[in-house]
Amino acid sequence: MTAADGERELLRRTVEDLLARHCTPARVAAAAAGSGWDASLWQALEETGLTLAGSPEEAGGSGGDLFAAADIAVAAGAAAAPVPLAETLAAGMLLGRAGLAIPSGPLTVAVASGPGAALGSGRVPGSGGRPGSGGGPGSGAGLRRVPYGRLATTVAAGSDGDGDWLAVIAPAGRGGTGRNLAGEPRDEVIFGGDAEVYDVPAGTADYARCLLRLFRSLLIAGAAQRALDLTVTYVQEREQFGRPLARFPTVQQELARMAGEVALISAATQAAVAAEDPATKGPAAEDLAAEGPAAEGPAAEGPAAGGLAGAGQPGAGEGVSAVVAVKAQASSGAGVVAAIAHQLHGAIGTTEEHRLRLTTTRLWSWRDEDGSEAECFAELGRAALAAATATGAGAEAGTGTGARAGAGGLWPWLSGSLGAGTAV
């Protein structure tokens, strides 16, 4: 184990221990039934600096890399932590990248179009000015179903004819309020005159969208693993016909199917995170450059063409982020995992009293938030078709009824620019 691995392991343990102390089933359930969050858990997290891991210190973050932030988000998902922890981590990274100072307190990210939060009533930014600027245009525009919008500072991202913008909106507690299936606040946030709006580099809005999808996927990864752990424990303890459920081959088969889905989500999220790590990206980036003109597909476009860091950068528009594949897999797996967990828990798992629901209601909500699998599948499929067209192989296939099978552009794309870094 390297020093970095050791540090990472230490951080992971620290987070898991802290969350385990606070996120008892009773407290998680109480947060959902009450104010929507657990203020004392939040205070404990803030005191340890965990809420802004992965954000640059000069912006007010705690420093550290995406690995740290990702591990914390996975742990938050596993613990069903009733606080905007993943949301704050993402917001810190977003502000940090844009070179803006990070406000104190809980944060949340919203995107003013597309996946995440769609504009509700009111004006689309750019149709007459920016939200909150100029004392009126866009004022009253709302972002729908913003996670913890009632109590967190919203960092909204969007783009218009003048480029990308970020808006920092104080938690006013205004607007409509809502909940997801787990009782987590999902609120309408209104652009008011007091919103601070900043011009930010091109690509920031795409980056925000990627962050939302990645962090939601990391939460799902944690929750899916927790659902599996709870189920493994249950089938070992619960006896029927004189033996533990785990001894029944049919139960074993379902448990393994569940594990397969959990592992797929884990592999996908890990790969997306590792693709952004400078240590792994360095050599891979050189490799890509070395591919040169011999490369058959869009794999040679650029080191991180499909990655998080490359989102929205010039040339990246053609590619689709690996994060889309990650969210697609996380969302589609979440439903399978939740269903098997409930089937193997039997009736007791469906009760309010049982802790399983704290995890499965999150899986059912999170799979639809920040891009459902249907949305991500379609986006990914369109990118696959575009990759095939880009090489001209598609046209060959069309005229020759696929006589040139195996020569298409799908593989170079799938093994290259989609998730460049680990996947080279």
Added chain:
Amino acid sequence: MRDGTLLPPVRPLPAGAAELRSQVRGFLSAERTAGRFVPACDAWLSGWDESFSRRLADHGWVGMTIPREYGGQGRSALERYVVVEELLAAGAPVAAHWVSDRQVGPNLLRYGSEPLKRRYLPAIAQGTCYFAIGLSEPDAGSDLAAVRTTGTRADGGWTVSGTKIWTSGAHRAHALIALLRTAPPDGRQRHVGLSQLLIELDQPGVTIRPIISMTGEHHFNEVVFDAVFVPDEQVVGTIGDGWAQVTSELAYERSGPERLLSTFVLLDTLVGELAARSGDSGSGDLGSGDLGSAGAVGRVVARLWACRQMSLAVAGALAAGEAPEIAAALVKDVGTRLESEIIEVARMLTATLRVEPDPEGSGMAGLLAQAILHAPGFTLRGGTNEILRGIVARGLALR
């Protein structure tokens, strides 16, 4: 348990992997252009082409992990992974050297005696020496420890009698690596007394009978040994350690790219067709405008991408000397089911084009026929998925 414990960590591929990948793509492109192979589904089982194997070996891409002193390239397991997935994604005919490259080479490097290594490894690396695997028997399928082929002690070796079945390529292979019983089981300890022997197939007492698949192809065989003498030099590893040796190989066998890519050529061709048709018709009814088609493609693409990340994670762990048995079994379970799911998506999306599977057909029709008729084997070979899921569950719940 925590996230990540099911799977080893994702590790980066070695420096130079992309350049290697590019070289292999260049080679494959030239081979295709020259008409030296036609991409096919499941070609790692049925694409037996010895001249292709030799040309591949000329580039140093067969047995490439074999050290130079034994005629190989001394490349890493992950570099081999890159080459193999390129070959599989292209539907290249790699069946002839498949077992030599994936199984026997690494096995001999790990367990083989010096003379055994000298005898076989150089020929493996030249792409001229082919093997079959002798595990299954008529009464030992999923229950591998039930093998009844026996090796009886003889002067200077073993006398082997018994029957192996489903031995791919035995009718063309030079030798067979067999798991057999050299001592009776120790009570209920059935894994005791098993050994691995390399048996040359061109000798008296060996009868090879074809088993024709429903495709009409001949790749499976029944191999009968009738008092075949196998000298001590052909023992792989240690007599009595056969079970441990075989099971240690299984992580390689179960987690490789061949567990995800058997129908990739079909998917690639499908996507090419859809892209072409959406281009033909302007806005396109099957292309970017249609969430249904794109979504169905995206569903299998997302899963394939994630499966590949899993497979790579296991490959990285294997290269680091770990033995991630549960993760390897998971790769095979999810990957082989995906291979069949791709067929269903292809059928669904080509239905409006009136493409029907046709063994004589070219393009989609022919590929669909190959894929459909081969698909039942995907979740059987290398340990049925039910057995693998049992391994996973026991690893999770009963350890």
